[in-house]
Amino acid sequence: MTNKTGKSPSKYAPKDIPRKVGIKMKLKLKNWGILPENQHRNFNDFSGFLANSIISPVIYSPFREQDKRCFATMENLTRHLTGLSNTVQDKIMVSIVMPIHNRIDTVNIAIDSVLEQTYKNFELIIVDDGSDDGTKELVDNLDDPRINTIHNESCRGVSNARNQGLKSSKGKYIAYLDSDNLWDSRYLAAMVGAFTMLDDADAVYGGQLLFKGNKKNPFAVRFGSFNRSLLNNRNYIDLNALCHTRELYNRIGGFDESLVRLVDYDLIMRMSENAQIYSVPVLLSHYYYDRAPNTITNIPGYVEYLEIVRKKRSERLMKLNPGHDKLDHGVSIIIPSYEAIDDIKECINSLHDHNSENSIEIVVVDNSSGQELINYLDEIEAEGKIKLIKNEINYGFTYAVNQGIEISNPDNDIIIMNNDAIVTDSAIYNLQKAAYQLQDCGIVVPQQVLPADTKTINAHVPFAYSQYECDVNLSAAHENIVNVSTFHSGDVVELSFAPFFCAYIKRDVYDNSVGLDAEYGRHYRSDRIFCNYIRHIMNLKIYYIADAVVYHKLQRSTDLLRSKPKKGSSFEYMFKKNQWDPELASKLGYKKPLWDF
Numbered sequence: 001m002t003n004k005t006g007k008s009p010s011k012y013a014p015k016d017i018p019r020k021v022g023i024k025m026k027l028k029l030k031n032w033g034i035l036p037e038n039q040h041r042n043f044n045d046f047s048g049f050l051a052n053s054i055i056s057p058v059i060y061s062p063f064r065e066q067d068k069r070c071f072a073t074m075e076n077l078t079r080h081l082t083g084l085s086n087t088v089q090d091k092i093m094v095s096i097v098m099p100i101h102n103r104i105d106t107v108n109i110a111i112d113s114v115l116e117q118t119y120k121n122f123e124l125i126i127v128d129d130g131s132d133d134g135t136k137e138l139v140d141n142l143d144d145p146r147i148n149t150i151h152n153e154s155c156r157g158v159s160n161a162r163n164q165g166l167k168s169s170k171g172k173y174i175a176y177l178d179s180d181n182l183w184d185s186r187y188l189a190a191m192v193g194a195f196t197m198l199d200d201a202d203a204v205y206g207g208q209l210l211f212k213g214n215k216k217n218p219f220a221v222r223f224g225s226f227n228r229s230l231l232n233n234r235n236y237i238d239l240n241a242l243c244h245t246r247e248l249y250n251r252i253g254g255f256d257e258s259l260v261r262l263v264d265y266d267l268i269m270r271m272s273e274n275a276q277i278y279s280v281p282v283l284l285s286h287y288y289y290d291r292a293p294n295t296i297t298n299i300p301g302y303v304e305y306l307e308i309v310r311k312k313r314s315e316r317l318m319k320l321n322p323g324h325d326k327l328d329h330g331v332s333i334i335i336p337s338y339e340a341i342d343d344i345k346e347c348i349n350s351l352h353d354h355n356s357e358n359s360i361e362i363v364v365v366d367n368s369s370g371q372e373l374i375n376y377l378d379e380i381e382a383e384g385k386i387k388l389i390k391n392e393i394n395y396g397f398t399y400a401v402n403q404g405i406e407i408s409n410p411d412n413d414i415i416i417m418n419n420d421a422i423v424t425d426s427a428i429y430n431l432q433k434a435a436y437q438l439q440d441c442g443i444v445v446p447q448q449v450l451p452a453d454t455k456t457i458n459a460h461v462p463f464a465y466s467q468y469e470c471d472v473n474l475s476a477a478h479e480n481i482v483n484v485s486t487f488h489s490g491d492v493v494e495l496s497f498a499p500f501f502c503a504y505i506k507r508d509v510y511d512n513s514v515g516l517d518a519e520y521g522r523h524y525r526s527d528r529i530f531c532n533y534i535r536h537i538m539n540l541k542i543y544y545i546a547d548a549v550v551y552h553k554l555q556r557s558t559d560l561l562r563s564k565p566k567k568g569s570s571f572e573y574m575f576k577k578n579q580w581d582p583e584l585a586s587k588l589g590y591k592k593p594l595w596d597f
Contacts, residue, residue, distance in 0.1 A: 040462040040476045046073045050225050050281065051481035054474055054493070055461045057224025057236045058210075061217070071221065071283060074207070077486070078282045081193030082186050085119055088196055094122040094188055094243070095171030099161035101129040103179040104138060113182035115144060119189040123148060125165040130155035159255035159263045166254045175243045183240075184284035191243040194280045198487055202275035203244035205237050206282040213290050222287070224463075226279040226490035228546040229447050229471030231272055232313070233464045239264035241285035248275050256312075261305040269313050278487045310468070325429035327359040328436070331504075332408035333415045336400035337366040341373045343420040343553055350423040352385065360428065363408050365389040365400035393584075396523035396574045398516050401500075405510070414505045420553035421502050430548040431504040438492065442509050442540030443531065445498040446548030447471035454554065469551075473498060473544050493544040496535065500527040502550045513538065519590045523574045 040056035041064075043049045049070040059067055096114055100107055114124050127150045128136050139149050150164055166174065173195060177183060187206075194204045207223025224236045231237065252270050255263050271277060333351060337344055344364070351362055364377055364386050374390065381388040389403050401416055408414065413432065427446055435444045449471050450457055457464055460472035473495075474481055480497040513533055516526045534540050573581045580590050 041067075042476070042479065043070075046070050047482075047484070050484040050486065050488070053224045053281075054227045054481055054484065054488075055230065055476050056463050057230075058220050058222050058463065060220045063221075067221075074223075074281050074283050077280075078186055078190050078284065081191075081197070081280070081282065082118065082189035084193035084196045085189040088192065089119060089121050092121060092173065092192060093171040094119070094173045094175055094192065095165075095169035095246075096122055096124045096175045096177055096188075097127070097162050097165035097169065098124060098177050098179055099127045099129055099158050099165065100131060100135055100139065100179045101155055101158075101161075102131045102133040102135055104131075104134045107135060107138065107179040110177055110179045110182050111139075111142065111147075113185070114177060115146075116185045117183070117188045118185050119192055122146060122188060123169070123171060125150065125168055127161040127165045128152065129158070129161040157257060157260070159257040159259060162263075163254040163257065166249060169246070172246055173243050174246060174249060176239045178240055180288055181240045182286045184286070187284040190280070190282050190284055194278065194487065195243070195245075198278050200276050201245075201278050202248040203242060203271050203277045204280050204487075205242040205277070206280045206284055208238055208241050208285040208287045209283055211286060211288045213288070218286075221283060223281060223283065224279065225281070225484050225488040226277055227474065228272055228490045229449070229474070230461060230464060231269065233461070233468050233470045235262070235265040235268065236463065237268050238285065238287055239268070240287060242268070244271065244275070251275075259305060259308065262309045265306075266309045266312065269309065270316070273313075273316065276489060278489050280487055325426055327429060327432055329432060330359050330361065330409060330412040331415055331428060331432065332361040332363055332405070332412040333417050334401050334404035334408065335362065335364045335417050335419050336397050336404070337364050337369060337373070337377070337419045338394060339369045339373060340419060341369075341376060344373070345376065346553075347417070347419055347421050347423075348380065348386065350421075354423060354425075354428055361409055361412060362386045363389075363404040365391065365404045367391050367394040367396070367400055394574065395584075396518070397500075398518040398521050398523065398526040399588075401516055401526075402518055405515070411507065413507050414510055416500045416503045416505070417550075418501045418552065422551040422553070423502075424549045424551070427548040427550050428504075430545060434492070434543060434545045434548075435504050435506050438541070438543050440539070440541050441506070441543055442534035442538060443498060443542045444504040444548075445473055445495070445542070445544050446502055446550045447544075447546060448473040448499070448501050449549055449551045451551070451553065471549075472552075473501075491546055493546075495542045495544050497528060497531045498542050498544065500530075501552055503527070509534070509538070509540065519580075519588075520593065520596070522578055522580055524578055 039058055039060055040052065041059060043052045044066050098110065124147045126139050126147060128139055130152045136151060148168065150168065152161065162176070173192065175188065175191065190206065191204055195201055198204065207221060209218040210220040210222055211218050222236065248271065252274050256266050259266055335347065348362060351360060354360065362385065366374065366377060366389065368391055377388050380386050387407055389407065391400070405414060431444050431446060435441050449469050452467055452469050457466040457470050457472065459477045460475040461470055462476055464470040474493060478497055480495045481493060482496050483494040517529045518526065521529055531542055534542060573579050579592065579596060580588065585592065
C-alpha cells in the first residue's frame with residue numbers, strides 16, 4: 001500500500017492526519033512534544049477510544065467520523081455529570097486560581113469563561129504578578145463579589161502566584177485556569193459532578209481542545225485515560241483541565257517555586273504518587289498555543305527542566321523505601337536461561353533481595369549455555385539459591401518453562417520470568433495480592449519497563465519519549481488493552497494478551513489449564529495461546545497492575561540467538577520458523593500441523 005506521495009507508510013504511522021506541516025509549525029509542535037508522528041489512532045467505538053487514549057492521548061484533525069462519534073459521547077457524559085452537580089451546588093464551593101502577568105490582550109476572555117460557568121458556587125482568585133501593561137488596572141475594575149484579587153509589586157513567578165492563590169482559597173475543590181486559556185461554561189459543573197460520582201477521588205481531570213494562536217477550530221484533541229506509567233515518562237495532563245480536593249493540597253503542598261518550567265508536571269507527578277486520580281472523558285477545556293507572547297511554553301530549557309523534575313521524582317521514591325511485604329502464598333519463579341550471564345545474575349540477585357521470608361523458589365532451566373554461565377548456575381545451586389535443570393540442547397522458551405514448572409513446588413503459585421528481568425520493591429507482593437483480589441483473575445502482569453532509548457518503545461507507546469524509560473505492557477503493537485473503565489484510575493487494566501516476560505499465575509489456574517503449548521509454540525506464540533485459553537476456555541481475565549514494576553533489559557539472549565548461523569540451524573527452526581526440527585520432534589513425540597508451512 002502506498003500513500004499519495006508514492007511512499008509506503010510506516011506500520012505505526014498515524015492515520016488521517018495532515019501530512020503537510022510547515023517548517024515553523026513543525027518546530028513549534030516538536031517543542032510542544034505533540035508531533036503528529038506521536039499519534040496512534042486505531043479505534044471505531046468509544047471502548048476502543050478509551051483503550052487507545054491510554055497510550056496515544058492526542059488525536060489530530062481532520063477528525064474522522066469514528067472520532068466525532070466519540071467526542072459526541074463525551075458531550076453526553078458532560079450532560080450526565082452536570083446533572084449530578086446540581087444536587088450539591090448550594091453546599092460545595094470551588095476555588096479557581098488564576099495567575100496573571102502582562103496579559104491585557106487575553107485575560108478578559110479567560111475571566112469571562114469563569115464568570116459564565118453554569119456552576120455558580122465558586123471563588124475566582126486572581127493573582128496579578130507584577131503586571132505593568134494595564135492588566136492590574138483591568139482586574140481592579142472587575143465588579144463581581146466572587147472575584148478576589150491579589151497583587152504582587154514585582155513579578156515573582158507563576159508558582160509563587162499560584163501558591164498565594166492556594167493559601168487564600170476556601171473551596172472544597174480547587175481548579176486552575178491560566179489567563180491565555182478558557183473553559184466551556186459547563187466545566188466546573190462536570191468536574192464537581194465527577195467528584196460527586198467518585199467518592200474516593202482526590203483529583204479528576206478531563207480532556208482539552210488544542211488551538212494554534214487565535215484559530216477558531218482546534219488542530220487536535222488531547223485526552224488520555226489515566227496511565228501512571230506514561231505519566232512517569234511524559235506529561236499529558238494539563239493543569240487547566242484538572243481539579244483536586246483541598247485535602248490533597250494540605251497533604252502534598254503546592255507548587256515548587258524553584259522551577260521555572262514544568263511546574264504543573266511536577267505537581268501532577270506528586271499527586272500521582274500520593275492520590276487517587278481519575279480521568280473524566282469530557283472536552284471542556286480550551287488550550288491555546290502561542291496566544292500570548294510570554295507563555296511558559298516559550299521559555300527555553302525544556303529538556304533541562306524535564307531532567308530536574310524527573311530527578312526530583314526519583315529522589316522522592318528513594319525516600320519512600322517501602323520495604324518488602326510478606327507473601328501469603330509461596331511462589332515458584334521459572335526462568336528459562338540462555339547465555340547473558342550479567343543479566344541473569346542481576347535478575348537472580350533482585351529476586352533474592354525480595355526473599356527474606358524464604359517464600360520464593362527460583363527454578364532456572366538452562367538451554368545449553370556456555371561454560372561460564374553453567375559454572376555460575378552450578379555454584380548458586382550448590383548454595384541452595386536455585387533449583388537447576390541443564391539441557392544439552394536449546395529447546396526454546398516454552399519447553400524450558402514447562403520443565404521448570406514440573407520440578408517446582410506443587411503448592412506454589414507460578415511466575416514465568418525472563419532472564420533479563422529486574423524486580424523492584426513490592427512487585428511480587430503486589431502481583432500476588434492482585435491475583436487473589438481481582439475478580440476472575442487468570443494472569444497478572446506488572447509494568448514492563450524498558451530502559452531509555454530502547455528501539456521498540458514507540459512501537460508500543462507512540463506518545464512516549466523514547467529517550468526515557470517506559471512501560472510497554474500497555475501496547476499499541478499488541479493492541480491488547482480492553483474494557484477500560486469510563487472513569488479510569490490507572491491502577492488496573494484488563495488485557496487481551498500479555499507477553500510472558502513476567503507473568504503471575506495462581507497454581508490452581510495453571511493446574512486447571514492445559515499448560516503452555518510447547519508443541520505448537522516452541523519459542524514464542526505459547527504466551528498468546530495460553531492467554532487465549534485463559535480468556536476463552538476458562539473465562540478468566542488477564543490484568544495489568546500499575547503498582548508492580550519490573551524492568552526489562554535488552555534481550556541479549558535473543559540477540560545472541562540471532563547472531564548464530566541461520567540456514568539449516570536450530571535458530572532457523574526455533575526463532576524464525578518457531579518449529580521443531582524433524583529429529584527433535586520425533587524424539588518428543590510432536591507432530592507438525594498441516595497449517596504450519
